[in-house]
Amino acid sequence: AEVPVLTLDGPSGAGKGTVARLVSERLHWHLLDSGAIYRVLALSAERGGIAIDDVAALRGIACTMVVDFRLDERGKPQVLLDGDDVTNAIRSEACGKRASHVAVLSAVRGALLQCQRAFRRPPGLVADGRDMGTVVFPDALVKIYLTASVEERARRRYNQLIGQGIGDNLPAILKDIEARDVRDCTRAVSPLIPAPDAVVVDTTRKSVEAVVDMVLSQIRRRS
Numbered sequence: 001a002e003v004p005v006l007t008l009d010g011p012s013g014a015g016k017g018t019v020a021r022l023v024s025e026r027l028h029w030h031l032l033d034s035g036a037i038y039r040v041l042a043l044s045a046e047r048g049g050i051a052i053d054d055v056a057a058l059r060g061i062a063c064t065m066v067v068d069f070r071l072d073e074r075g076k077p078q079v080l081l082d083g084d085d086v087t088n089a090i091r092s093e094a095c096g097k098r099a100s101h102v103a104v105l106s107a108v109r110g111a112l113l114q115c116q117r118a119f120r121r122p123p124g125l126v127a128d129g130r131d132m133g134t135v136v137f138p139d140a141l142v143k144i145y146l147t148a149s150v151e152e153r154a155r156r157r158y159n160q161l162i163g164q165g166i167g168d169n170l171p172a173i174l175k176d177i178e179a180r181d182v183r184d185c186t187r188a189v190s191p192l193i194p195a196p197d198a199v200v201v202d203t204t205r206k207s208v209e210a211v212v213d214m215v216l217s218q219i220r221r222r223s
């Protein structure tokens with residue numbers, strides 16, 4: 001049988017990253033943070049002096065860059081670009097914004113498909129992003145679409161950045177998230193929408209534990 005996949009899609013700040021990590025730990029499944037791949041591509045382009053709309057050059061990087069995820073000594077997830085630790089560099093709002101610009105290009109998205117599907121390995125995969133259930137893993141075992149009010153999502157992103165020691169201001173984050181939502185939802189290729197067979201969950205007033213339990217019960221019901 002195919003390796004089971006759980007997809008967690010939704011807008012930024014909906015809680016996908018945290019829920020994906022906790023669920024993958026509980027199930028001992030692999031974890032794919034697909035947003036990190038778009039962020040790494042954006043960072044690599046910036047470092048290489050490549051314009052945000054240079055499709056051919058971006059596609060070239062997308063095909064050749066080596067992105068790795070691993071845990072550091074304290075069990076914290078790390079992201080590597082060609083062996084270089086870029087964990088903190090890719091978390092800035094500027095990098096997220098740049099990522100959402102390169103993500104509208106269909107040639108770029110196509111070039112990243114194989115790289116993302118390669119994470120599907122036994123015993124299972126938890127994949128978080130925007131199009132995991134609709135495009136990358138359409139045959140996923142369970143598809144979840146997480147949302148929350150834009151104010152709540154901005155607050156969460158703000159707290160996350162503060163926690164990482166990256167200062168930022170809340171009104172600016174709110175504006176950025178709204179602009180990013182518009183770009184992600186209205187783009188022609190792989191727009192952000194729930195898959196027809198996704199379970200939609202509003203996390204605005206739910207605790208992380210409640211969402212994790214709900215996701216685990218969906219998996220239990222389906223396997």
Ligand code: C5P
Pocket residue numbers: 012034035036038039096099100101103128129130131132180184
């Ligand atoms: O989730 P995160 O904020 O890290 O993603 C950064 C950007 O990458 C998103 O705003 C989106 O434009 C893009 N992205 C995407 N498809 C994915 C994951 C992320 O288009 N599967």
